[in-house]
Amino acid sequence: MGTRQIIVPLSGRIDSGNAAATERQILEQLGPGEAVSPVLDAEKLEYISSAGLRVILHLKKRNPGLRITNVSSQVYEILEMTGFTEMMPVEKAWKVVSVEGCEVIGEGFKGRVYRIDRDTVVKTYKNADALEEIRHEREVARLALILGVPTAISYDVVRVGDSYGSVFELLNARSFAKILAEEPERMDWCVKEYVDLLKKVHSIVVPRGKLPSGKEQALIFVRRVKECLPEGYGDKLERMVQEIPESDHMIHGDYHTKNIVLSGDEVLLIDMDTLAVGDPIFELEQMYNSYLGFSAYNPQIVKDFQGFDRETAEAFWKKSLRAYLNTADEGKAEAAEERIRCISYADLIDWKRRYSDLADEEDRETLALWTRELIRLLDKVDSLDLRPFMEERAGGDELEVEASGGNLARVQAFVEECLKTAGCSLKTQMHIGVAVEEIFMNIAEYAYAPGKGSAIVRVEVSGSPAAAVITFIDRGTPYDPLARTDPDVSLPAEEREIGGLGVFMTKKLMDDVAYEYRDGQNILTLKKQL
Numbered sequence: 001m002g003t004r005q006i007i008v009p010l011s012g013r014i015d016s017g018n019a020a021a022t023e024r025q026i027l028e029q030l031g032p033g034e035a036v037s038p039v040l041d042a043e044k045l046e047y048i049s050s051a052g053l054r055v056i057l058h059l060k061k062r063n064p065g066l067r068i069t070n071v072s073s074q075v076y077e078i079l080e081m082t083g084f085t086e087m088m089p090v091e092k093a094w095k096v097v098s099v100e101g102c103e104v105i106g107e108g109f110k111g112r113v114y115r116i117d118r119d120t121v122v123k124t125y126k127n128a129d130a131l132e133e134i135r136h137e138r139e140v141a142r143l144a145l146i147l148g149v150p151t152a153i154s155y156d157v158v159r160v161g162d163s164y165g166s167v168f169e170l171l172n173a174r175s176f177a178k179i180l181a182e183e184p185e186r187m188d189w190c191v192k193e194y195v196d197l198l199k200k201v202h203s204i205v206v207p208r209g210k211l212p213s214g215k216e217q218a219l220i221f222v223r224r225v226k227e228c229l230p231e232g233y234g235d236k237l238e239r240m241v242q243e244i245p246e247s248d249h250m251i252h253g254d255y256h257t258k259n260i261v262l263s264g265d266e267v268l269l270i271d272m273d274t275l276a277v278g279d280p281i282f283e284l285e286q287m288y289n290s291y292l293g294f295s296a297y298n299p300q301i302v303k304d305f306q307g308f309d310r311e312t313a314e315a316f317w318k319k320s321l322r323a324y325l326n327t328a329d330e331g332k333a334e335a336a337e338e339r340i341r342c343i344s345y346a347d348l349i350d351w352k353r354r355y356s357d358l359a360d361e362e363d364r365e366t367l368a369l370w371t372r373e374l375i376r377l378l379d380k381v382d383s384l385d386l387r388p389f390m391e392e393r394a395g396g397d398e399l400e401v402e403a404s405g406g407n408l409a410r411v412q413a414f415v416e417e418c419l420k421t422a423g424c425s426l427k428t429q430m431h432i433g434v435a436v437e438e439i440f441m442n443i444a445e446y447a448y449a450p451g452k453g454s455a456i457v458r459v460e461v462s463g464s465p466a467a468a469v470i471t472f473i474d475r476g477t478p479y480d481p482l483a484r485t486d487p488d489v490s491l492p493a494e495e496r497e498i499g500g501l502g503v504f505m506t507k508k509l510m511d512d513v514a515y516e517y518r519d520g521q522n523i524l525t526l527k528k529q530l
Helices: 019-030 050-062 073-081 131-147 176-182 184-202 214-228 233-243 281-293 300-306 310-325 330-355 361-378 405-421 426-446 501-509
Strands: 004-014 036-048 067-071 090-092 103-107 111-115 120-125 156-160 163-169 260-263 266-269 397-402 454-462 467-474 512-518 521-529
Touching: 004 019, 004 050, 019 036, 019 050, 036 050, 036 073, 067 073, 073 090, 103 120, 120 156, 131 163, 176 184, 176 260, 176 300, 176 310, 184 260, 184 266, 184 310, 214 233, 214 281, 214 330, 233 330, 233 361, 281 300, 281 310, 281 330, 300 310, 310 330, 330 361, 397 405, 405 426, 405 454, 405 467, 426 454, 426 467, 426 501, 426 521
Parallel strands: 004 036, 036 067, 067 090
Antiparallel strands: 103 111, 111 120, 120 163, 156 163, 260 266, 397 454, 454 467, 467 521, 512 521
16 A cells, blocks of 8 residues: 655644643654655745754654645755755745736747846746756856857746746846847847857867767657657768767757847856757757748747747848858858758657647648758758858958948957957057057058959957957959058158058058968958957
């Protein structure tokens, strides 16, 4: 016969004055020799001393299945300090929070994030028994924060309906989804901040074994969908996934505009329970699904989820992909997207087959569409390697923009951020900033005139002592600005020639300036010791 659960309420104080009597009362309720599973309900327990702890210890030895519930923060602290939370299950008394009528500011596969007041948000979980999920998410969020990801750490756990919630402080937070829906003119700003943060996440090397492998997760769903693909197609897809190199770089796993929030003037990444490590393609396939994959059959899906229409979703995805790849080449971006979609559709097919009974006609049509697209792509794609479509970085950070004066501020901000990250002094930043302005404006005004073209600005910091190397690349008219004779700065103003001072200042401010014309490109390099 199984054990019988008996709930024993505790109240007031348990100390040396009443510990013996309390223990006798509990034993009377449990009965002699009967197989029971005691639950001590501590909702009304205000205080417990070492004498009270000895009572609990006696009960634990007699009934190994003993657990304590509804423990106040003060009593929990005592139990945790003395190791009782390691000896037996101890559940806190959770504050109850209602999210009825609250604004949804974020959403992921496992839960939603609600604003409950000006300063505070709560993430609710779809799983009714979510305490283990909350513990895991807190651990990986702390890891991410330590490693440099701007995120928020939960400071409390509460009851929300039949499940639990994590409470965060996010002052006046607005999701990027809401910004795009309400202020579409800010799309380019959102794309820049979104991709900058994504690249920051992907640049972080995670200590081995701290996070799961995105590649292993992908292989699981790829192997599940093989049975619904024609012979040979599933094997080809699995082989291509296997060929993707392992990586210890961080990926978020659910990186979309509802999980990027602007809190004050700081951009934060939330919903950290999906963190993993792996190649960027395992991130990008999830991103594609968020904006286009899920809504491929029914465009209303992205409207319901993100809050903006499919046209906005498609524009944001395409701009973000090109910014991430550092390319304005449409052919490269489209080829990269085809490789990304191979994994995207496999992921979607597996998700639909696992979480739908396919009784609904729309579900069946959607699944058929994804399957057709995957088969079509597998007929033309032979590798999932994205590196051929990413502009080389040569170990540094890189920005590609149209060569126009209107982009000067963006170029300056990019270089400045790279130099700040490297710990560059303000004086050196100013010197480099002057040189960057002179060179970029030279390209903007003359390289492609009267037409238009792009310029690449690459920043690398290396060596000991550290030096910054800023490289400018354009495909305009071949021109060596260093070949021009330096102006005679000793002449009075009325005898000076117009022009030439910008390059002159650049040479004076930098430790080295070099030019070459190679492979149809003007390449000018600045070097400055930090």
